[in-house]
Amino acid sequence: MKTIGIHHIAIICSDYEKSKMFYVNILGFAIIKETFRAERNSYKLDLRINNYTQIELFSFPNPPKRLSNPEACGLRHLAFCIENIEETVAYLKLHNIETENIRIDEVTGRKFTFFQDPDNLPLEIYEV
The missing domain is CATH 3.10.180.10 (2,3-Dihydroxybiphenyl 1,2-Dioxygenase, domain 1)
Incomplete structure (x- = not known):
């Protein structure tokens, strides 16, 4: 395949x-x-x-509620590629969407952070 x-x-x-x-x-x-x-x-x-x-x-x-935390077995989160994390975080905050603090991926050195959709689905933005 x-x-x-x-x-x-x-x-x-x-x-x-x-x-x-x-x-x-x-x-x-x-x-x-x-x-x-x-x-x-x-x-x-x-x-x-x-x-x-x-x-x-x-x-x-x-629909039933999400039964587990992101660390449980199964789909953990969705990650979207972005070009500038600081601009994207500022944009989300303008729309009253809270984000976690920006982190650095210890393997790639890239910046990323998490936020949630209206049903608390964990979403990630990852700077490429």
Whole structure:
């Protein structure tokens, strides 16, 4: 098997409009397609991160809460590449999004930090 990248990341949110605003208006991902699935009373919002990668944002009535901390077995967090971490942190703070202190990756020497989406999904920004 030869993989050339990640096609999409699926996220289930608890408040569709709030999460849509966060991912589109704050993080700046472009809407590819928005679909309401009446039989599930559910939205599916396809968002473009770049030419290859998308986020599929789903809403379902009464989804269960996240059951574990990021250190538990399974998906830990999503990390986005950025060019300037200080500018990105300042931008997030302008939108009332708290970030952790900027850290240095001890292996690569690159700067990174974490913040959360509206459902407390851990997100990372990593300076490349």
